Amino acid sequence: MRSALVLGTGLIGTSIALALSGRGVRVHLADRDPDQRRTAAALGAGTEEPPEGPVDLAVAAVPPAHVAAALGGLQARGAARGYMDVASVKGGPRRELTAAGGDLRAYLGTHPMAGRERSGPLAATADLFEGRPWVLTPTPETDTEVLNQVLELVSLCRAVPVVMDADAHDRAVGLVSHTPQLVSSLLAARLASAEETAVRLSGQGIRDVTRIAASDAGMWIDILSANPGPVADILSEFAVDLDETVRALRALESADEVKRAEGAAGVEGVLRRGNAGRERVPGKHGAAPAAYETVAVLISDRPGELARIFADAGRAGVNVEDVRIEHATGRQAGLVQLMVQPASAPVLTASLRERGWSIRQ
Structure with a gap:
């Protein structure tokens, strides 16, 4: 890969551009916000000069709702030999690009599983993706050369490629990324109206659980608007568990010994299921979790x-x-x-x- 065009100079786009530029790729930056584009260029992410001809690969680093339009515009002017996006939702944008008559042979949907609570080019780092999974969602129509170009980009960013079906990806990130964001935000919202004396008692537990609640709300509205179904399905199941847990806790307040025992069993069941689920989360370097x-x-x-x-x-x-x-x-x-x-x-x-x-x- 000798040249690339990065459309969108937020956290992800600028981080990709920094990684590619640092490894000798000539990166051209584009963004409807000129200040953001200039900031990314000043950080060494690339040049603001438009390319003179087609680049090897164009990267659409824009919100999911704008992916199809951005890619369609790039393809219409022949901006690159291959096209990819890095949106956190994959099924919807591909269907929209198909409906708009986009060339699916030259396109590959991807999602780097990395990020930060902060957004914008100033939060970007060249090593943001190092060792992180980077999901690729090729179809039978995807041109082999485009797939190879994208794999090279992932390698230059030192990420780990993972191939998935687009809709399976959306269900997966609904569980491990999008729903946790909402659950964290819902819990953190309780702190907004809590008494100051209670908030001052905050320890590492509440900090861990609410860390991602500091994320940019506008960015998450874009993400959740593109993947509402899978997230709503998971939250519905979560709500059932929550209702059952509330009933179990109420039973623990009862003077009836049998009800208290049932309540304790219900709460213990939730905690043990949580133990079992936590044990499935990959440990260091993606290996099986280790007991330290x-x-x-x-x-x-x-x-x-x-x-x-x-x-x-x-x-x-x-x-x-x-x-x-x-x-x-x-x-x-x-x-x-x-x-x-x-x-x-x-x-x-x-x-x-x-x-x-x-x-x-």
Whole structure:
């Protein structure tokens, strides 16, 4: 691949452009917002100059509702030899492009499974897609050369290609991406009117569950408008579980011992099903989830402390598999939770204690 056109210089488009430019591809940037396009160019994502002829691959990095129109316009003027989009919904845009008379041989729908809570070119990074799944939804009509070009782009972005049917993809992301966004937002909305004393008690649990509720609302309206059916189906099932859980919790309030037992069984069933579902989420590097042991270390909030604790873990010969930080309320300190292999936990604990760290059980 020698040249590419990226239409849409938001988070995803600019990140793709940065990755391609960093690997020697001449990238041309296009966006109806000139300020956003200039920002992306200033970041080194590419040039604002239009290409003199067809590029190797055109990337439509626009909301799902605008994919068909954007691709149709690009194909009508022969902007590229191949065309792809990166919208988070695949079935609808392809059907719209078909209805508009678009060339499906030169088009491949894709979806990089990566993102951030922030949007726009300033949030973009060249390594956004590194190690992340990138879904491709080819059809029997897709030209082999176009498929190869897209695979090369995915490789240049250091992502992992995953081939799926378009409608199967939409059902899948409805479950693992779109519904979690709404559930997170619904829970976070409870905080908007909560008493200040309650909100001040927020810990890592509520931060984890509501993290994605900080995402851009306008972007999510575009996404959910393009995939409402699968998300509504999942939320309907979720609502049934929620109603049953509410009834179980009400039963726990009962003075009747039998009802309390039934309520406890109902709540326990939800929690255990949750355990089973969580265990299916891929672990490190996409492998099966691993059971790590946590070594919690009290750490002060000052420069260099994180670097020091990681260096000390390295001196102990222990690989830190994952890390979380829980900030203390009202104190310039927090707990760094180092997740390590169970056999390494005693070694790391003893070594860190010897070096003066305060370990919390």
